[in-house]
Amino acid sequence: MTEAEQDHQDDAGEDDATEAEPGARPTVMVSGEIPGYEWDDARGAVRNLGYEVVGRADSSTVLIICGEGAERATKKLQEAVEYLLLCFDATRPGAFRDAVCAGEFRGGDPLPEPVKVDAQAVKAKSEAQAIRDWAKAQGYTVNAKGPIPASVRHAYRVAAKQAA
Template identity: 60%
Template sequence: MRKTVLIPVHKSFCDAHIAKDGSEVEATATLSLGSFAWDLCLEHDVVFGRYLTDALGVPADAPAAPMVTEQNDADSGDQTPAVEGRTPDSGGLAPTVSVSAQDDPQDGDDPAEGEQGEPVRPSVMVSGEVPRYAIDEARQAVRNCGYDVVGRADDSTVLIICGEGAERNATKLADARERDLPCMDATTPGHFKSAVRSGEFTGGDPLPEPVKIGRSGLSERERNRLVRSWARDNGYKVPEKGRIPMHVRHAYELSRQTEPVREAVAA
């Protein structure tokens, strides 16, 4: 014959949880102050212990505080502070929080250290248009040879490549002159292509003088329309769209030198 005996079990709940939201969380420690006592769960035991330690300090004869680590609850996904060696009647003394070495930026690797160790790639400025190359194609060819293409010269810039219309970019020419950069004249037939094949760009050509821009008030589209109209009237063959050949622009500028208003050489 089987006999069932019911034994009453006394269970204490955290007074802090009950006062906050009425939830019932099992208490694991008791905090006593004079004639008052509160049952606390592990979480509030740590919280109130830290608060009292900050407010009152640690007694001189108090034992060393245990270490607190953070562990994840696999069922709920919540992070619950776990206290090593804590007993329910520990009095709620604030534990010491440990910091792992990987969280300390002084002990870890410096993220900028790898970048500083990498060699700096030399850079090149490209001014004007390289004959037989589109702008993007010419710049990509320079990058394929191991150079960076920059708009303004810096400490890594080693060369300026001047194509057709390079004299219009006074800023790049001033940077090159200030830093004493060598110049490569890309308008010389085959010069740029030979450098691409060899994989190295070198310069020793004279740097063009910047052109002073006039105040004609014409937009680039209007000036191109005037150049095309003049070229057809004077027997030159020019495309309806796209870049106007350099020799046609030069001839147009020469014809304008006898007039009072002189325009700058267009790209």
């Protein structure tokens, strides 16, 4: 999954933040999966404590809650640094549950290090997807994942040379 796809998946169902209105609830970003909680349940617990869950940081954002895989959402981590947000490490055993029971999230944990994107791996994945798309359009049978048969790769490259 690409970084952009991960950010999109992370943000699915969360509203983009807008500038805070006076008296508006403080906002938090949630990144990654919270151990022991379904996606909706974790965000519902945060909302029940009076926070609004958003996909993008703004001036009303007070915290980023980092679950498992948060390091893949590099855009959220960059925004957390930009807005000087506190981090709550929800991967620590029982930390999220304890915060919900206490009625408050306290930040101060270190932000996870963002995943380094390997440009060659991204290029190889996009080429593989282009080959799969082309092959399907040409009537070849290819799996959505896994190795692409050498004969299909060869046919794709021949067709690409002819088109150029």
